Amino acid sequence: MTPYKAFWQIIRYTPGLYALNAVLQVFRSCIPLLPALIVREVMDRLAVTPGVDSGLWVLLALLVGVVTARVAALLMSVTVDATSTASGTGLLLSNSFSRILGKPGAQGLRRPLGDVVNRLTTDTSGVSDMLMNSLVVLGSASQAAVALVVLFSVDPLITAVVVVPLIAAGFLINFTSTRIKKYHGESRRAAGEVSSFLHEVFNAAQAIQLANAQRRVGERFREVNDTRRRRSMQSRFFTTVFLSSVWTTTTGLGTGIVLLMVAGKFKDGSFTVGDLALFVAYLGWITEFTALFSQNLAAYKQATVSLDRLAEVLPDGGTPADLVAHRPIRPVPDPVLAEPAQGEPLDLLTVRGLTYQHPESGRGIKGVDLTVRRGSFTVVTGTVGGGKTTLLRAVLGLMPKEDGSIRWNGQEITDPADFFVPPRSAYTPQVPHLVSETVRENVLAGLSVPDERLRAATRAAVLDRDLERLDNGLDTLVGTKGTKLSGGQAQRVAAARMFVRNADLLVFDDLSSALDVTTERLLWQRIFEAEDKTCLVVSHRRAALERAGHIIVLKDGTVAAEGTLQDLLRTSPELREIWHAGEGADLDES
Ligand SMILES: Nc1ncnc2c1ncn2[C@@H]1O[C@H](COP(=O)(O)OP(=O)(O)OP(=O)(O)O)[C@@H](O)[C@H]1O
Numbered sequence: 001m002t003p004y005k006a007f008w009q010i011i012r013y014t015p016g017l018y019a020l021n022a023v024l025q026v027f028r029s030c031i032p033l034l035p036a037l038i039v040r041e042v043m044d045r046l047a048v049t050p051g052v053d054s055g056l057w058v059l060l061a062l063l064v065g066v067v068t069a070r071v072a073a074l075l076m077s078v079t080v081d082a083t084s085t086a087s088g089t090g091l092l093l094s095n096s097f098s099r100i101l102g103k104p105g106a107q108g109l110r111r112p113l114g115d116v117v118n119r120l121t122t123d124t125s126g127v128s129d130m131l132m133n134s135l136v137v138l139g140s141a142s143q144a145a146v147a148l149v150v151l152f153s154v155d156p157l158i159t160a161v162v163v164v165p166l167i168a169a170g171f172l173i174n175f176t177s178t179r180i181k182k183y184h185g186e187s188r189r190a191a192g193e194v195s196s197f198l199h200e201v202f203n204a205a206q207a208i209q210l211a212n213a214q215r216r217v218g219e220r221f222r223e224v225n226d227t228r229r230r231r232s233m234q235s236r237f238f239t240t241v242f243l244s245s246v247w248t249t250t251t252g253l254g255t256g257i258v259l260l261m262v263a264g265k266f267k268d269g270s271f272t273v274g275d276l277a278l279f280v281a282y283l284g285w286i287t288e289f290t291a292l293f294s295q296n297l298a299a300y301k302q303a304t305v306s307l308d309r310l311a312e313v314l315p316d317g318g319t320p321a322d323l324v325a326h327r328p329i330r331p332v333p334d335p336v337l338a339e340p341a342q343g344e345p346l347d348l349l350t351v352r353g354l355t356y357q358h359p360e361s362g363r364g365i366k367g368v369d370l371t372v373r374r375g376s377f378t379v380v381t382g383t384v385g386g387g388k389t390t391l392l393r394a395v396l397g398l399m400p401k402e403d404g405s406i407r408w409n410g411q412e413i414t415d416p417a418d419f420f421v422p423p424r425s426a427y428t429p430q431v432p433h434l435v436s437e438t439v440r441e442n443v444l445a446g447l448s449v450p451d452e453r454l455r456a457a458t459r460a461a462v463l464d465r466d467l468e469r470l471d472n473g474l475d476t477l478v479g480t481k482g483t484k485l486s487g488g489q490a491q492r493v494a495a496a497r498m499f500v501r502n503a504d505l506l507v508f509d510d511l512s513s514a515l516d517v518t519t520e521r522l523l524w525q526r527i528f529e530a531e532d533k534t535c536l537v538v539s540h541r542r543a544a545l546e547r548a549g550h551i552i553v554l555k556d557g558t559v560a561a562e563g564t565l566q567d568l569l570r571t572s573p574e575l576r577e578i579w580h581a582g583e584g585a586d587l588d589e590s
Helices: 003-013 015-030 033-048 054-101 113-154 156-175 177-203 205-210 214-268 273-313 388-395 439-444 451-460 464-469 487-499 517-529 542-547 565-571 573-589
Strands: 348-357 364-373 377-382 403-408 425-428 505-509 534-538 550-555 558-563
Touching: 003 015, 003 054, 003 113, 003 273, 015 054, 015 113, 033 054, 033 113, 033 273, 054 113, 054 273, 113 156, 113 177, 113 273, 156 214, 156 273, 177 205, 177 214, 177 273, 205 214, 214 273, 348 388, 364 377, 364 388, 364 403, 364 534, 364 550, 364 558, 377 388, 377 542, 377 573, 388 505, 388 534, 425 487, 439 451, 439 487, 451 464, 451 487, 451 517, 487 505, 487 517, 517 542, 542 573, 550 565, 550 573, 558 565, 558 573, 565 573
Parallel strands: 377 534, 377 550, 425 505, 505 534
Antiparallel strands: 348 364, 348 403, 550 558
């Protein structure tokens, strides 16, 4: 799809708003032509009969009326402007998000997060602002056309002569459009690199401090920022300084030509003072049109760059056509007041021949079988990098399986990402994701439940004693991404978020990695106080292994051994190693 067609598609999304705005812009632009005609009439009258007569008062009243009408049109067009700009941006964002979030887990992002955020904010508004400004150009074009006709009727020769530099300026600007596009692309890329870099720095703040690498990070930040400054200056120079100097020079040149040509005509009376006032006023509008047109031409080129940049963040090679496909934009839903209807309760989860290999490393899991029965406690353990996390994520649809089947009570699940959600299943990842809000909001995450249920969830997550010690209990702010909490507290807040959803199947990825042995034992004990819970747990800790009804040992992405703890302690050297390593850890902590 050509950029032109893509932009047209955005306009067609809210055609009524764009049409109304176009009418308002034309009205708002053409109406100032009237005051200039009135001023010419006033000037010519004053030149003939000095003093204010009744005719003059009528003209002045007309002038006030015209200005008032213009202000009203201006206010209306500002409102319509904002609404249609928001709907254009909304369409681009809605299409981008639905494609990105439609992919399993973090697979949706093809670029670093900071860069994606930068593109989704600046590039979307670049496109919709350009479309809105093109209506301003349309208004200005009608204004310039009427002005030309009026000037032509006053003096065709002078009009023809002053228009030549304007046309030349238009060609000059068009000639530079390739450069405008190039510089804008470079400037946006450099801005994206700064955002990505900042995002990575904030994420790795602790690691940077521990490695004493602040200075190097500061230097690198200066480097990327310097590049951005240079690229941005280059782009702004072309689009703002160059274009505005072309149009200022053209206006000056036009006015100079008029003054030179009319000098003789004043004497013989074929050109009046009013005509001169009219020429100076109208010439300004004609050159303003040239300037706006050329700026919009530059903005058009920049918007084509922005459209390509947005398409680049879409997964699976998106195109501009995907960005502008018409779809309803829905408001953010209210917090969930009721849970979705319970599907068929879990009886048996069977996974056969599950395979997923990370494209970047070619490693992952291959042909893994897994059976989880209702009320059971299944532990997945194994060597470092054995594929435990990959297995859980592939089962839950957070990574797209390459091969194998997943069945819930014998029924094949074709879209696990859609299926494995509360109230069927809930998941706590190895690294909990907390938002910079209160503990309560992190646990509820949009859910609306009675207080007792919230308290039961925090108790099950062994968070009750911590809440008593926190300044504002459940209403304590957790800081950016939970930095005010300890690693163990953050993990238990994430666990409480899982428990409050009352899911049938609970999936934990190494929940105990930041918990001491006593807290971990208490946690498993409390989970089992609630009847009928089914747990699938990645762990290498004794507290979990001792409770397990079934253990799966993964090594290099395949099942090395499986069975009960007693069996595996006899038959599996990998499990023996994990068990003995756990002995040391238990002793250290007790
Ligand atoms: N995003 C990724 N891109 C490329 N390779 C990956 C990615 N994630 C994991 N891997 C590789 O896939 C293999 C399995 O990783 P996985 O995280 O599933 O192992 P794990 O058993 O959970 O590891 P750990 O014990 O360290 O938590 C490893 O060799 C790892 O290097």
